[in-house]
Structure formats: structure tokens, C-alpha cells
Amino acid sequence: MSVTFEPFDSKGRLRHLLTLDGMPRDTLVALLDRAQALLDGDVRNERLAGIAICTLFFEPSTRTRLSFQRAAQRLGADVLGFDASTSSTTKGETALDTFRNIEAMGVRGFVVRHAADGAVAALARAAAPDVAVLNAGDGRTAHPTQGLLDMLTLRQAKGADFSGLRVAIVGDVKHSRVARSDLQALRTLGAGEIRVCGPERLLPDDGTLAGCEVGDDLDAALDGVDAVMMLRLQRERMEEGLVDSLEDYHRDFGLDARRLRRAAPDAVVLHPGPMNRGVEISDEVADGPQSLILQQVRNGVAVRMAVLETLLG
Known part of the structure; x- marks a missing residue:
């Protein structure tokens, strides 16, 4: 599932x-x-x-799409906003044909969301x-x-030196x-300790967790940490039977105030949204x-401005 990163053009720009x-x-x-x-x-x-940018979203989105537009x-x-539900993709047009047609209108920047692994890289190659x-x-x-806005949020809360960060x-x-x-960003920034916790059936076995402390005991994973990054239970992507019940999941892996007290007193909590309240996180x-x-949401606009500036400015 890895993507070859081709960061720079012939002039050395991202x-x-x-x-x-x-x-x-x-x-x-x-x-x-x-x-x-x-x-x-x-x-x-x-x-x-004077530069045209298209938000080409083949999947639903709230925060990412609106913050890129902002x-x-x-x-x-x-x-230019693109809504797959009202576009010619409903008539069978491929994502690549859609991309090429919009590109032909003089659009220079594409912000793309897609359900398929590698789909965005395929459009970049074209x-x-x-x-x-x-x-x-x-x-x-x-x-x-x-990933960038999460790192910015952590840096604002804990400082730029991640070497002591748990x-x-x-x-x-x-x-x-x-x-x-x-995970990629935390490794690049030299995070001192990365713990990953979840049901065994919801942890990847493809090398993604190399170098992490991995387990299924949430209380142990939270002990003394400086930051907790909660993830949404993505029921739309998973096979049946990976979670016995939402109640059991919340009991074993939901973050509530009692559990949060196991972390460092000044620990911070992040979540990319949308949240399943009462499942992975309590009110x-x-x-x-x-x-x-x-704060993550607010930071998202600035991060996306920085990226758009860098690529298109």
C-alpha cells in the first residue's frame, strides 16, 4: 500500500x-x-x-474539503467544487477522464479524495x-x-523537539x-516513543507499526503519555465481524476521563474527526x-494554505 514519493520537480520545488x-x-x-x-x-x-483549484472529492468529507476550499x-x-454524486461519474465516467477534462479547463491544482488505495498517485502520474x-x-x-496539521497541533502544545514525546x-x-x-510524520520528527493500541483484528500486519510499542491494553498504553491520538472506528471500510459490538469496543478501547487520568497530567487529546461519540471517545x-x-480543525486551514502556496505559488 506504499506510495512512491516523488517530491520535487526539475527545479527542486515540491x-x-x-x-x-x-x-x-x-x-x-x-x-x-x-x-x-x-x-x-x-x-x-x-x-x-488567478489560479484555478478543484476539490475533486469522490468520497464524502466535511473538514478536509471545506478547509481546503477556505x-x-x-x-x-x-x-471549483466537484460533487461525485451529481457528476458524470454516475454515468460511468472514470476518475481519470474526469480529471483530464477538468484539467483541460485550465485548472492547475487538484485536491483529490478517493476510496481506492493509490488512486490519487495514479492521477498525479497523468x-x-x-x-x-x-x-x-x-x-x-x-x-x-x-498528518501535517496533527504535527502542528502537537508542536504548538509540546514544542518543536519531539525527542522526548510519548x-x-x-x-x-x-x-x-x-x-x-x-506515524510517518512522528518518525520523521523523531518522536521519542510511539505506542499503538487497538484490537488485534484492527491492527495492520504490513510493516506500518515498525518501531512502535504495540498492544491491546489501553490502560497500559496510556500510562504517562504526553499525547493521545484517537482514531475513528471506520465501519465503512471494514469487514464484518472485526468488532463484536460498539459497546464492547467502547468498554475496551474508548477514551473517557477516568482512563485519561493515566496519561501525563498535561497530556493532550487529538482526533481527526468525524468522532463517534460514545464509541472511541466520550463527550x-x-x-x-x-x-x-x-484546534486541529483551525490548524487545518493554515496547513493547507502552506501546502497550496508551496505547490502552486
Whole structure:
């Protein structure tokens, strides 16, 4: 399920953003630095004035799609929205034909979400030399801008030096493109300790968890950690029978206030959304003082501005 990362064009500029796997640390840090600078004051500019960007989403989305649209608007770009449910894909048109037709209209940037692993990389390979493709989530493979905004949120809370950071990633890692991008970014930034916890049937066996402490005891995984990254139970991607019941899942792997007390006193909680309240996370944690979930959403606009600027500016 790995994606070959082809980060730079012939002029040494980042051309596509398909994954964080293999991204040089300097490039990743530069994107985080630029996003923070945008948050600190350079919120609106016209760096992409006259450039057309299409949000090409073949899967539903709220946060990712709207924050990309908001980011593009703040950069002065012309934004075209694509809704698969009302497009010619319902008549049998392929994603590649859809992409090529929109590209022929003069669109230079594509933000693509697709259910199939590798689908976004396939469109990037077909793109014209002056066209940039950004992966907004493909199958179980990658969600690089979510990984970046999660790292920015952690950096704001815990500082830029990740070497002493203890992070627990909890839940349905097997079906999570977010978890894969977060793991790649945490390794690149040198996180001191990464713990992964979930039901054995929801943990991947493809090398994704190399170097992590892996287990199915949530209480042990939470002991003393500085950050807890909860994952959505992705029932739409999983086979029947991987979870006995939602009640059992919440009992064994749901984060509530009692369990959170096992973490460090100043531990923070992240979740990529959408949340299944009462399944992987309780209301008291999601809405509590240690939750950075809405901060993640705010950071998403700045991160996506930084990426769009870098690829298209």
C-alpha cells in the first residue's frame, strides 16, 4: 500500500503531495513553519490569484474539503467544487477522464479524495507538468495534510523537539490513512516513543507499526503519555465481524476521563474527526480542557494554505 514519493520537480520545488512517507525532514518542518507563520499573522494574501483549484472529492468529507476550499480562497485562488454524486461519474465516467477534462479547463491544482488505495498517485502520474495534485485521503494509504496539521497541533502544545514525546495512537489503525500519515510524520520528527493500541483484528500486519510499542491494553498504553491520538472506528471500510459490538469496543478501547487520568497530567487529546461519540471517545474528553480537536480543525486551514502556496505559488 506504499506510495512512491516523488517530491520535487526539475527545479527542486515540491510538485505533488501524495504522502508523508519519505518526505525529507527539512521539507516537512518548512511546511509546519509556514503554516505557523500564517496563523501568526499572514492569514490572507493573494499569492494564488488567478489560479484555478478543484476539490475533486469522490468520497464524502466535511473538514478536509471545506478547509481546503477556505485555504484556497484566502490565497485568492478560483475554487471549483466537484460533487461525485451529481457528476458524470454516475454515468460511468472514470476518475481519470474526469480529471483530464477538468484539467483541460485550465485548472492547475487538484485536491483529490478517493476510496481506492493509490488512486490519487495514479492521477498525479497523468497530470500535466504544470499541474499539482494533493492527496486529501486515498483508501487506507495516506492523508498527508491531516498528518501535517496533527504535527502542528502537537508542536504548538509540546514544542518543536519531539525527542522526548510519548504518543499513543489508539483504535482502528488497520483502516486508517490518518494513522499511517501520523506515524510517518512522528518518525520523521523523531518522536521519542510511539505506542499503538487497538484490537488485534484492527491492527495492520504490513510493516506500518515498525518501531512502535504495540498492544491491546489501553490502560497500559496510556500510562504517562504526553499525547493521545484517537482514531475513528471506520465501519465503512471494514469487514464484518472485526468488532463484536460498539459497546464492547467502547468498554475496551474508548477514551473517557477516568482512563485519561493515566496519561501525563498535561497530556493532550487529538482526533481527526468525524468522532463517534460514545464509541472511541466520550463527550467529557472530546469537549474537555485537554482536547485539541477544534484546534486541529483551525490548524487545518493554515496547513493547507502552506501546502497550496508551496505547490502552486
